[in-house]
Amino acid sequence: MINTSYTRYDMNYVSTRDENTQTYTFSEVLLSGLAQDGGLFIPEIYPFIDHETLKKYKTLSYAEIAYTIIEKFVGESIPKKDLEEILNKTYTETKFKDSKITPIKKLYNNIYLQDLSLGPSLAFKDLAMQFLGNIIEYELTKQNKVLTILGASSGDTVSAAEEAMRSKERINVVMLTPKEGMSEFQKAQAGTILDKNIFNISVDGSFDTCQDIVKEVNKDIEFKQKYSIGAVNSINWGRICAQIVYYFYGYLNTIDTVGEPLDIIVPSGNFGNMLAGYIAKQMGLPIRKLIIATNENKVLDILFKTGVYKQETVVTTSSPSMDISKASNFERLLYDCLKRNAKQCGKLMKEFESKKEINLSNLITTLKEEHEFSSDSSTHKDRIKTIKTIYKDTKIIIDPHTAAAIHVAIKNKESDIPMLCMETAKPTKFETTIQESIGTIPKREKGFESIETKKQKFYNVDSNASAIKDFIKDNIKL
Numbered sequence: 001m002i003n004t005s006y007t008r009y010d011m012n013y014v015s016t017r018d019e020n021t022q023t024y025t026f027s028e029v030l031l032s033g034l035a036q037d038g039g040l041f042i043p044e045i046y047p048f049i050d051h052e053t054l055k056k057y058k059t060l061s062y063a064e065i066a067y068t069i070i071e072k073f074v075g076e077s078i079p080k081k082d083l084e085e086i087l088n089k090t091y092t093e094t095k096f097k098d099s100k101i102t103p104i105k106k107l108y109n110n111i112y113l114q115d116l117s118l119g120p121s122l123a124f125k126d127l128a129m130q131f132l133g134n135i136i137e138y139e140l141t142k143q144n145k146v147l148t149i150l151g152a153s154s155g156d157t158v159s160a161a162e163e164a165m166r167s168k169e170r171i172n173v174v175m176l177t178p179k180e181g182m183s184e185f186q187k188a189q190a191g192t193i194l195d196k197n198i199f200n201i202s203v204d205g206s207f208d209t210c211q212d213i214v215k216e217v218n219k220d221i222e223f224k225q226k227y228s229i230g231a232v233n234s235i236n237w238g239r240i241c242a243q244i245v246y247y248f249y250g251y252l253n254t255i256d257t258v259g260e261p262l263d264i265i266v267p268s269g270n271f272g273n274m275l276a277g278y279i280a281k282q283m284g285l286p287i288r289k290l291i292i293a294t295n296e297n298k299v300l301d302i303l304f305k306t307g308v309y310k311q312e313t314v315v316t317t318s319s320p321s322m323d324i325s326k327a328s329n330f331e332r333l334l335y336d337c338l339k340r341n342a343k344q345c346g347k348l349m350k351e352f353e354s355k356k357e358i359n360l361s362n363l364i365t366t367l368k369e370e371h372e373f374s375s376d377s378s379t380h381k382d383r384i385k386t387i388k389t390i391y392k393d394t395k396i397i398i399d400p401h402t403a404a405a406i407h408v409a410i411k412n413k414e415s416d417i418p419m420l421c422m423e424t425a426k427p428t429k430f431e432t433t434i435q436e437s438i439g440t441i442p443k444r445e446k447g448f449e450s451i452e453t454k455k456q457k458f459y460n461v462d463s464n465a466s467a468i469k470d471f472i473k474d475n476i477k478l
C-alpha cells in the first residue's frame with residue numbers, strides 16, 4: 001500500500017528496537033529521549049552527497065554547511081527559512097570566538113587538529129548543545145509547551161547544557177552533580193550561571209547516585225508528564241545531527257581536493273562524537289579510517305579489538321569526560337551492522353543490559369573491514385607525555401582528552417594520508433594535569449580569569465528521588 005502522506009522530501013525516524021518501524025518526524029524525536037521500546041531514534045535513510053556537490057561546499061561558512069547538512073535531517077518538520085535563522089544565530093563568531101567556529105591547526109606534516117572547544121563552556125559539547133537550545137526553544141514556542149531538562153553529570157555536560165539553555169523562558173534546567181568529583185573550575189563554570197531557570201543541585205553521593213535518581217524520577221510517568229521532564233544527554237538525535245556538521249567542515253578545510261582520503265581520530269566515551277563521523281562517512285564524505293581513542297576505560301577499544309561488548313566498572317582518570325562503563329550511542333551503529341534488523345538489535349541490547357556482556361565478534365570483523373574502524377587506548381602516562389611533546393614541538397597546549405587522541409594518532413600513523421584529530425576541550429579545564437605535564441598552566445581564556453572566586457549557587461537536596469521531585473514541585477512554575 002502506498003502511504004500518501006509520505007513525500008519524497010520527508011525525513012523520517014525509526015527506533016533501533018521497533019520491529020514495526022513506526023516513523024517519527026524530526027520535531028518528535030527532538031523532544032523525546034529514548035523511544036518507548038527503549039531504543040534510540042535513527043533516520044530511516046542517510047542522505048547522500050556526491051563529490052561534485054561536495055566541491056561546491058568548499059567555500060561555505062560553518063553556518064552555511066550546518067544549514068546544508070541539518071536541513072536534510074530536519075526535512076519538512078521546520079520551514080527552511082526558520083531553520084536557517086536558527087543556525088545563523090547559533091554559529092556566530094561572538095559565541096565561538098572565531099569566524100571559522102571550528103578552525104583547523106596543523107601540528108605536524110599530515111597531522112591536523114580541529115578545534116571544537118571554542119564555545120562558552122570550553123568543550124566540544126557546545127557545538128551541539130547551542131543548536132539544541134535554540135531549536136528546542138523554537139519548537140516549544142511553536143507547540144506552546146514548556147520543558148524541564150533533568151540530567152546528571154560530573155563533567156562537561158552540565159555547563160554546556162546550562163550555557164545553552166540559560167535565560168530561555170520555556171526551559172528550566174535541573175542538573176544533579178556529585179558533591180565530590182568535579183574540579184573546582186568545572187564546579188565554578190556551572191555554579192556561576194545564576195539565571196533563574198538554572199538549578200544546580202549538589203548531591204551527597206557519586207555520579208552513579210545522581211544518575212540513579214534521574215532514572216527513578218523518570219519512572220514516575222505522571223510526574224514526568226506534569227512537569228514535562230526531558231533530557232539532553234548524548235543519545236539525543238538533535239545533538240548527533242549537529243555533530244555531523246563539523247566533520248564536513250573539517251574535511252573540506254583540511255584536504256586540497258575533494259575525493260582525497262582523510263583519517264579521523266576521536267577521543268571517545270559515549271560514542272556520540274564518533275557516531276556522527278561514521279554517519280558523515282555514510283553520507284559520502286571521503287573519510288578513510290575512523291579511529292576511536294579511549295583512556296583507561298577501554299570498553300570501546302576492547303569491543304573493536306575483540307568483538308566483545310562488556311560493561312566495565314569505571315575508573316577515574318585524568319580525562320574524566322571519557323570515563324564511561326558503556327557507550328550508549330553504539331546501539332545506533334549496531335543497528336546498521338545488523339542491516340537494520342530492529343528485532344535482533346533489541347534482543348542483543350536487552351541481553352547486554354541483563355548480562356552486561358555480549359559477543360559481537362563476527363559483526364565487528366565485518367564492520368572493521370567495511371567501514372575501516374579501528375581503536376586504541378592511552379594511559380595517564382601516555383597523555384602526560386603527549387601534552388609535553390606537543391607543547392615542545394608546537395607551543396600548543398592540548399587538554400588530556402585531546403591528548404588521548406593524539407597519542408593514538410602518532411602511534412598508529414602508517415602512511416602519508418592526512419589525519420584529523422578532534423580537540424574536544426580547552427586545557428584550562430584541567431590545570432592540575434597540565435601542571436604535572438609541562439610544569440606550568442595555560443593562560444585562562446577571557447572571562448574565566450578568576451571564576452572560582454565569583455558568586456556560586458548550588459542547592460543542597462537530599463540524595464533521593466522524592467526529595468528531587470519535591471524540589472521540582474517547589475521551584476518550577478508551570
Ligand SMILES: *Cc1c(COP(=O)(O)O)cnc(C)c1O
Pocket residue numbers: 123124125155156157234267268269270271272273274321322401424425
Ligand atoms: C563528552 C566528551 C568526550 C566524549 O565524547 P563522546 O561523544 O561521549 O564519545 C570527549 N572529550 C571531552 C572533552 C568531552 O567533553
